[in-house]
Amino acid sequence: MNLPKRVLLIDDDEEELLILRAALNECCKNVELLQEKNGQALFARPDDDSHIIPDIIFLDWNMPLISGSAMLSGLRKLPEYHAVPVVIFTGSIDPAYRAEAQALGASYFIYKPFSITDLSNKLKELFSLDWRAFQSTGRLF
Template sequence: MRKKVMLAEDDQDDQMFFKEAIGEISNEIQLQIKNNGEELMTTLINDHGPVPDIIFIDLNMPIKDGFSCLKEIKVSEKLKNCTVVILTTSNNKDHMDLAYKLGATLYVCKPNNFKDLKSVLNEIFLRDFTVSNLTGKMNYQA
């Protein structure tokens, strides 16, 4: 089954690693990458196709940060039920708590290497997010 995935990430290297990991996991994943939160939200609001199966958002982005995007997604009638994964370098407990309070499905600290990134993403894609209360913390930071 083909999955539609969006990534909002301003770091070009992180974008490349994410794209490569997705490519190795499955050719059934359609990935769109946005360079900041404003690009993400503009695309999500204006796209008349199906909403993404999973939206990955970095917290620290220029123009519009991940928290702002998460707030907008969760108040949007069109987007509020989307699976949103915060994928960030921040392992700050206050950031984690706020992300969950705002409606994040998962909060994941970015892995330090490609192998671990691929493993984390594979685990995420194997989860069934249609079952309620499947939020949780995944922290693969060394």
């Protein structure tokens, strides 16, 4: 399994952080989980934080301040985030949003809601892939 060392969750819902943390603890010990509650906070990070680049990003599509599509587009324009896999992590992505996300460079899709065990199993499957070789697969988990 190609476990990431550092996972970033960009989601305004604190409960989603708890769910992802529990699922990571169940499947993948020793993975550092970081959170930004919106894209604006990530883009406003001071330069001295720029060295903290995650190995993979989980991005909610429906967020306040900066939408998931604007966030994904902005991430793909930053050289340090260009090759970081981005998993769209949302409960309401219709086919048009999914096509848009894939066109903007999303790597994978995981739908909410789910149980912690279900998410843990999806993470195991996701991390069994060669996620370091970024390709927009459009694969749905």
